[in-house]
Amino acid sequence: MLQQSIKSYIQQDLQTQYLLHLADNALILSHRNSQWCGHGPILEQDIALTNIALDQLGQARNLYQYAALLITEKTGIATTEDQLAYLRDVGEFKNCLLAELPNGDWGQTVLRNFLMGSYQFFLYQELQQSAIGQLKAIAEKSIKEITYHVRWSADWVLRLGDGTAESKGRMVQALELLWAYTGEMLEPCDYELPFIATQSSFIKAAWEAKIASVFSEASLVHPTNEWMQSGGKKGIHTEHLGYLLAEMQFLQRAYPGLEW
Amino acid sequence: MDQTANQLQDQFQQRIDLEQKIEPRDWMPEKYRQTLIRQISQHAHSEIIGMLPEGNWITRAPSLKRKAILLAKVQDEAGHGLYLYSAAETLGISRDEMYEQLHSGKAKYSSIFNYPTLSWADMGAIGWLVDGAAILNQVPLCRTSFGPYARAMVRVCKEESFHQRQGFECLLQLSRGSEVQRQMCQDAINRWWWPSLMMFGPKDDESPNSKLSMQWKIKRFSNDELRQKFVDMIAEQIKLLNMVLPDPDLTWNEQTKHYDYGAINWEEFKQVIQGNGPCNKERLEARKKAWTNGDWVREAATVHAAKQAKRKSEAQTFSAKETQ
Numbered sequence A: 001m002l003q004q005s006i007k008s009y010i011q012q013d014l015q016t017q018y019l020l021h022l023a024d025n026a027l028i029l030s031h032r033n034s035q036w037c038g039h040g041p042i043l044e045q046d047i048a049l050t051n052i053a054l055d056q057l058g059q060a061r062n063l064y065q066y067a068a069l070l071i072t073e074k075t076g077i078a079t080t081e082d083q084l085a086y087l088r089d090v091g092e093f094k095n096c097l098l099a100e101l102p103n104g105d106w107g108q109t110v111l112r113n114f115l116m117g118s119y120q121f122f123l124y125q126e127l128q129q130s131a132i133g134q135l136k137a138i139a140e141k142s143i144k145e146i147t148y149h150v151r152w153s154a155d156w157v158l159r160l161g162d163g164t165a166e167s168k169g170r171m172v173q174a175l176e177l178l179w180a181y182t183g184e185m186l187e188p189c190d191y192e193l194p195f196i197a198t199q200s201s202f203i204k205a206a207w208e209a210k211i212a213s214v215f216s217e218a219s220l221v222h223p224t225n226e227w228m229q230s231g232g233k234k235g236i237h238t239e240h241l242g243y244l245l246a247e248m249q250f251l252q253r254a255y256p257g258l259e260w
Numbered sequence B: 001m002d003q004t005a006n007q008l009q010d011q012f013q014q015r016i017d018l019e020q021k022i023e024p025r026d027w028m029p030e031k032y033r034q035t036l037i038r039q040i041s042q043h044a045h046s047e048i049i050g051m052l053p054e055g056n057w058i059t060r061a062p063s064l065k066r067k068a069i070l071l072a073k074v075q076d077e078a079g080h081g082l083y084l085y086s087a088a089e090t091l092g093i094s095r096d097e098m099y100e101q102l103h104s105g106k107a108k109y110s111s112i113f114n115y116p117t118l119s120w121a122d123m124g125a126i127g128w129l130v131d132g133a134a135i136l137n138q139v140p141l142c143r144t145s146f147g148p149y150a151r152a153m154v155r156v157c158k159e160e161s162f163h164q165r166q167g168f169e170c171l172l173q174l175s176r177g178s179e180v181q182r183q184m185c186q187d188a189i190n191r192w193w194w195p196s197l198m199m200f201g202p203k204d205d206e207s208p209n210s211k212l213s214m215q216w217k218i219k220r221f222s223n224d225e226l227r228q229k230f231v232d233m234i235a236e237q238i239k240l241l242n243m244v245l246p247d248p249d250l251t252w253n254e255q256t257k258h259y260d261y262g263a264i265n266w267e268e269f270k271q272v273i274q275g276n277g278p279c280n281k282e283r284l285e286a287r288k289k290a291w292t293n294g295d296w297v298r299e300a301a302t303v304h305a306a307k308q309a310k311r312k313s314e315a316q317t318f319s320a321k322e323t324q
């Protein structure tokens, strides 16, 4: 467990919460993508998706390291990226629900990456103008990677949407499942507002336009449900995250306080 | 007719003796081609199956740094598989055929990957011992007589030696850690030591394919020579870890200037090759499952590519008509 004083500090500092939110999105998505490593349908694509998982892990680390630095400075308690990743429980994770859903088949995985990657693309584009120097630098580095992730996943959405009857059917099914989780990304919560308040409606519009253009080329139509699942950003997760963390954090929890 | 065949054969051997590389379009004896297809594809399969035991721990790596190192390492192994499949393809076999041979059990892969990874320390032990043994087997292959294989191995070897250093460093960290970490480290070494000695293959007097492979410079050192090199290297490196190798007979021999080591359990080796290792079934099942689950994906990609090509050529015909 994180020390109580670190927890309390996080609870009252919006910037740290925001950084953790961004980092958690990247880490959890990386975790899911990394589960494909060694099990992909095509060797070249196994390598490509692992690359994406590595990029996302790198982004998460940059953000956790920055958050850890701020916490250390403010509380005087030495805090590390690993403490933030390994010692928080489900309720303290702030990633969007979309990131934590199981991989499903290859279609569901590439679709999730496309939906979330496109959002991250427009978000990080805005964060490149951030007044916070370190966040700006992380955004500048990440955007190059995310540009590739979006291109790669959009190509796959297109291939599968425009492939066979089976692939099309699977994409329709995946879309039905994932769509209800897209709204959460686009509605900023309290800790996001100070950082992207004015840009959030632009991000949403740009995301919708990007999705619409790729879907139309892939002849896919997204569901029109109004109701969106949310809660992840505030620590109310799906049942899946608990299992994910149990696996990810196992060594740190079984043998507390050791260096690896 | 026989005359020409003999001439070709002589010229071929001459080129090999002169250390010239044989390239895919060159004449080569059918047996040379088959031997290489078998060896390179077996090597490629080992890289791909080898992703599985370590892949096990990607989601459980104990720190973000270790996770990044492990993920990159397993990805490198996929890359090695890719280079090697490509090298084998130049000999006239397709990657799909090679996969089929793997999935049907006809093609073999390195037996070492049929052992389970039970603790985090196994990631270190595999890097240090398994990648370490692989390097000794592979460095001579950078000069192997078949050009595409030799070139693939140059790239592979660079990365393997990096893996070995990372593996050692992982164990070093554990060896300097808590009592439970030191135990984890020793336990992993105990379990991986003997199987990694078996990676060099049967003893020289029981290695059926070796003689011809030496003559063709596909192979340059005998199994036992390489195994001895490995023992000498590891017996020294382990001192830095303050751990021991699980062999009471391991002793420095002043006369031979090598380490003597105990008897290898060749019965176990035989059993694992025959499919009775602890994880043979899981490993092969995992690969077969990945392949069958990917059927619809590969099919869709092919169909989409064909549709795209058709649309493109139609658009061209259309615009050609317009400009007429």
Ligand SMILES: [Fe+2]
Residues within 6 Å of the ligand: B047, B076, B077, B080, B156, B160
């Ligand atoms: Fe390798």
Ligand SMILES: [Fe+2]
Residues within 6 Å of the ligand: B077, B131, B159, B160, B163
């Ligand atoms: Fe390796």
